[in-house]
């Protein structure tokens with residue numbers, strides 16, 4: 001980038017630090033930061049994003065943290081555009097983003113997942129398929145057609161309980177035979193002895209079948225399986241996660257994801273599923289949090305141990321006339337966009353804002369301005 005001239009004007013400084021966003025072949029440039037394209041998803045743009053200098057400035061800071069793999073916390077009053085900033089950056093990059101709205105009721109299960117009732121079919125069919133593939137690799141299909149036919153029939157009848165029982169019996173026979181063959185290697189009648197890979201595949205199949213027996217209650221044929229939460233899916237697959245209103249979540253819920261905040265390779269172990277190994281964190285995974293400042297009584301603050309691990313930025317509301325005018329213009333049709341109307345909307349917005357701050361309060365003594373319906377884009381859309 002061209003260096004700054006001596007004694008630069010305000011516009012030149014702004015241009016230098018927040019140059020317009022550019023789409024380069026290698027990635028998306030915002031200010032001094034270039035982020036690589038992800039192009040995983042095509043987001044449908046629902047609302048336009050207005051390139052207000054203050055928004056671009058904060059976007060550049062967020063991009064810088066993304067580049068250096070830091071978790072980002074955006075703090076600001078309601079309606080200042082925190083959620084929109086993260087969504088916009090993800091959309092620009094084609095990066096999958098999952099927004100989780102946290103509340104006082106959010107528990108660990110909402111983030112990480114938990115045991116849920118499932119259709120036994122989803123457990124039995126993969127086992128059935130694996131058996132059908134493994135069996136011919138071990139025994140001749142023509143010599144043993146009965147067992148496969150029997151299983152096929154019960155699979156068509158959706159008789160999951162019988163399938164599991166038959167698989168168990170068949171597996172026992174297979175294990176006896178393969179075990180014998182292993183012990184007297186080379187002494188069997190086989191022309192080609194079984195490979196070590198086939199032995200191991202049967203061992204893995206045995207583990208899966210044992211797990212299926214535990215998951216499916218034999219008497220009621222009711223199945224439970226661990227359904228992974230959005231947080232884990234994002235961590236594993238390299239999506240971005242936005243924990244919106246993160247301060248509202250109970251501290252014990254946030255404590256559970258602390259491992260992910262410990263450096264750029266931070267991860268966690270899903271003990272809820274019985275895992276003993278840490279989940280492999282995808283290098284593209286990023287974590288964002290948004291919250292309102294806990295200035296009013298009753299608003300919960302983020303525990304210091306969690307907050308200190310984020311890189312925090314304050315998102316201020318738009319106050320100057322130029323930015324507000326840019327914003328209004330974006331939401332007006334070409335047909336009705338004229339200087340006079342824009343000025344009137346701007347004037348109305350400022351008066352309404354002042355009045356509400358000074359006088360208007362709802363039954364709970366809350367400032368009405370904090371209601372989302374009072375946003376400037378809302379006014380412009382009405383006019």
Ligand SMILES: Nc1ncnc2c1ncn2[C@@H]1O[C@H](COP(=O)(O)OP(=O)(O)OP(=O)(O)O)[C@@H](O)[C@H]1O
Pocket residue numbers: 047048049050051052055076077078079080081082083084085290291292375377
């Ligand atoms: N730069 C921008 N361009 C266009 N619209 C914007 C911009 N910034 C914010 N908005 C609009 O302002 C409104 C409020 O934004 P948003 O919901 O992101 O605020 P927030 O800070 O997340 O609020 P809250 O704290 O209540 O969650 C939305 O309708 C959004 O579309």
Ligand SMILES: [Mg+2]
Pocket residue numbers: 082083084244290
């Ligand atoms: Mg928000």
